[in-house]
Amino acid sequence: MxxxxxxxxxxxxxxxxxxxxxxxxxxxxxxxxxxxxxxxxxxxxxxxxxxxxxxxxxxxxxxxxxxxxxxxxxxxYDFHDLLNTRFGGQAPEPVMQDRKTHFRTLRDTILEWQQDHIAGAAESxxxxxxxxxxxxxxxxxxxxxxxxxxxxxxxxxxxxxxxxxxxxxxxxxxxxxxxxxxxxxxxxxxxxxxxxxxxxxxxxxxxxxxxxxx
Incomplete structure (x- = not known):
């Protein structure tokens, strides 16, 4: 082992x-x-x-x-790409700058990604x-x-x-x-x-x- x-x-x-x-x-x-x-x-x-x-x-x-x-x-995983893609090209500033908002939004984004709901992401x-x-x-x-x-x-x-x-x-x-x-x-x-x-x-x-x- x-x-x-x-x-x-x-x-x-x-x-x-x-x-x-x-x-x-x-x-x-x-x-x-x-x-x-x-x-x-x-x-x-x-x-x-x-x-x-x-x-x-x-x-x-x-x-x-x-x-x-x-x-x-x-x-x-490229969290910048996933967040920007989810928000149509640019994630809102609080999502990228405020820790609490960022991780709450990231969690929801990853769950959507796992269900193939983030169309256009660089990586599935x-x-x-x-x-x-x-x-x-x-x-x-x-x-x-x-x-x-x-x-x-x-x-x-x-x-x-x-x-x-x-x-x-x-x-x-x-x-x-x-x-x-x-x-x-x-x-x-x-x-x-x-x-x-x-x-x-x-x-x-x-x-x-x-x-x-x-």
Whole structure:
């Protein structure tokens, strides 16, 4: 049996012109989760990220030695595209700038997307599900015993939901719970996947000021 640990990227720059970069807090979160893994003796022998800057930067801040692989299937769904498409080309400013409004609207938008009600989106729900499954297969098709993946909340929500055989809407319920730099641990062997840990943040126990969701 081998272990797959998926870490959500550190906090990104919500509301900025370029969301796809880590904030100062996000960098501290990445270093903290890496320090926790080292303290527990968990050092990866394979590392994979998506291709988004905030994912790549998170793994770089974690500072593990070794080669890093990338698979675009671990990239987050394009929430800017989905929101803009839903609102006919441009989401209202409060949806993009106010956190509470943003996540309430995003939840409703994803539920519509899952039912193929967001016509014209750059990626369909079926395409998202398929590429996440491909990325997971890529990461676990290995002789490595400890695989570290850095990904994003929606992807993590989908992997957890599919592993548990949960219905599609559960993906978004899980997505909205996922904390920045949280740990999600799976056991895998010969195509089988079992969830062992979800949304763990022991690295925040002594530093609660590091906690963030977006």
């Amino acid at each position: 081998a272990e797959l640990v998926i870490v959500r990227h550190g906090q990104a720059a919500f509301g900025s012109d370029n969301y796809d970069r880590l904030s100062d807090l996000g960098r501290r979160q990445a270093r903290a989760v890496a320090a926790h893994l080292r303290r527990t003796g968990w050092v990866p022998d394979r590392m994979v990220t998506g291709t988004l800057d905030r994912q790549v930067e998170t793994l770089a801040e974690m500072g593990f030695d070794g080669t890093t692989e990338r698979h675009a299937g671990f990239n987050e 729900w079926g395409e998202f599900r398929g590429r996440v499954a491909d990325a997971l297969g890529f990461a676990t098709d290995t002789d490595a015993r400890r695989v570290l993946v850095v990904s994003s909340g929606g992807v993590i929500g989908q992997i957890v939901a599919s592993t548990l055989g949960a219905p599609d809407p559960m993906m978004m319920e899980l997505n909205l719970q996922v904390k920045n730099s949280s740990l999600h641990r799976f056991i895998f062997s010969r195509g089988r996947m079992m969830l062992a840990e979800f949304n763990a943040t022991p690295h925040f126990d002594a530093a609660p000021d590091l906690l963030s969701y977006s």
